[in-house]
Amino acid sequence: MFPIRDHNPSGRTPYVTYMLLAANIGMFVSYVGLFDDARAINAFFNAYAILPARISTGDGFQTLVTSMFLHGGWMHLIGNMLFLWIFGDNVEDEMGHLPFLGFYLVTGIAAGLIHVVSAPYSLVPTVGASGAIAGVMGAYLLLFPRARVDIFLFLVVYVKIFPIPAWIMLAVWFGMQFMGGLGSDPQAGGVAYWAHAGGFIAGLILTAPLWLRLGGPTFWDRTHGRPPHPEAVYARSSIPKVRR
Template sequence: MFPLRDHNPSGRTPYVVYLLMAANILGFLWYSTSFPTDRSLALFYASFATVPREITMGEGTLTLLTSMFIHGGFMHLAGNMLFLWIFGDNMEDEMGHLPFLAFYLICGVGATLAHVWSAPLSMVPLVGASGAIAGVMGGYLLMFPKARVDILIILIIFFRIIPIPAFIMLGLWLAMQFFGGLNADPNLGGVAYWAHAGGFFVGLALTVPLWIIRGGPRFWSRTQGHPPHPETSYSASRIPRVPRRNTPPRSGPWGK
C-alpha cells in the first residue's frame, strides 16, 4: 500500500514545501557526489546526523536540525519527498508559510527526541525528514480525516489505484510504526519507528489549536472532514496488470 496523491487541492502556492523539497534534493545531490571515499562520507554523516548517545550527554544539539536534511539513499529521499508533497501543501495552506515552517521543524526535533528516548545510548546515526513529515501527517489527520488519498495496492502481479479516506491510510501507517517499534531494536539501526510515531503525535498536538480556531467539531461538521476546497478528480484509477516474464534476476545493491 503506497500513497500516490490526494484529492485535496491547496488554495495557495506551497512555497515552504517547495523550499524544503529543494533543500533536501539539492543537499542529497551535493553530499552523495562530493565525497571521494566511503570514509569521508561516513565522517560527514557523523558530523551532521543525530547520534542518540551524544544528545543524551548534552552534545550535538545542532544535529537535531541538520539530520532532517540528510538521507541514507535515493529511495529514502524519494519516499519522504512524496509524502511531503502529498500532505504538506494543505497544512501550509491552513497554517500560513512561516508558521508551517516552524511547525515542520518542531515536529522534526520532537521526532528525533522520541527516537533518542527509545535508544538513549545508541551510537547509530539518525538521518531523514520522515519524523518531521510524520508530524505533517498527524496534523493532516486532524484537519482532513475524510480527505481522499489515492493509494497503490501491489499484490505480486496485481496493481490497482484506489481512493480511501485519509484516516484509514494514516491510521494504518501509524499502527505499522507501533508494531515495528515493538518488534525492532532501535540500537541496531534500520527504520526509526519511534521517531515516526513521536513526530506524528507532536504534529497532531501542535495542530489542535488551529483546529479549535477553525471551530473544532463545527469545522468537521462544516466540511464533513473533507477539504475546504472542491475536490480534485482524476480520470485514471487503474493500472493494467503486468505479465510475468521468465527472465533471470539481475544482481544489485541492497535497498533500504
C-alpha cells in the same frame, strides 16, 4: 501499498513545501558522491546526523536540525519527498507559510528527541525528514480526515490504484510505526519507528490549537472532514482493460 496523490488541491501556492523539497533534494545531491567512499560518508553522517549517545551527553543538539535534511539513499529521499508533496501543501494552506515552516521544524526536532529517548546509548547515525513529515501527516489527519488519497497497490501480478479516506491510510501507517517500534531494538539501528510515531503525535498536538480555532468538532461537522474546497478529479486512463 503507498499513497501517490490526494484529491485535496491547496488554495494557494505552497512556497514553503516547495522550499523544503528543494532543500532536501539539493542537500542530498551535494553529498551523494560521498557514498562511494565509506570513510567519507561515515565521517559526514557522524558530523551531521543524530547520534543518540552524543546528545545524551549534552552535545550535538544542532544535529536535531541538520539530520532532517539528510537521507541515506535515493529511495529514502524519494519516499519522504513523495509524502511531503502529498500532505505538505494542504497543511501549509491552513497554517500559513511561516507558521507551517516553524511547525515542520519543531515536529522534526521533537521526533529526533523521541528517538534519542528510545535509544539513548546508540551510536548509529540517524538521518531523514521522516519525523517532520510524520508531524505533517498528523496535522493532515486532524484537519482533513476524510480527504481522499489515491493508493497504489502492488501484489506481484495485481496492480491497482484506488482512493481511500485519509484517516484510514494515516491510521494504518501510524499503526505500522507503533508496532514496528514494539518489535525492534532501536539501539541496533534500522528504521527509527519511534521517531516516526513521535513526530506524528507531536503533529497532532501542535495542530490541535488551530483545529480548535477553526471550530474543533464544529469544523468537522461543517466540512464533514473533507477539504474546504472542491476535490481534484483525475482523468481515468485511456488504456483499455483486456479481460482474461
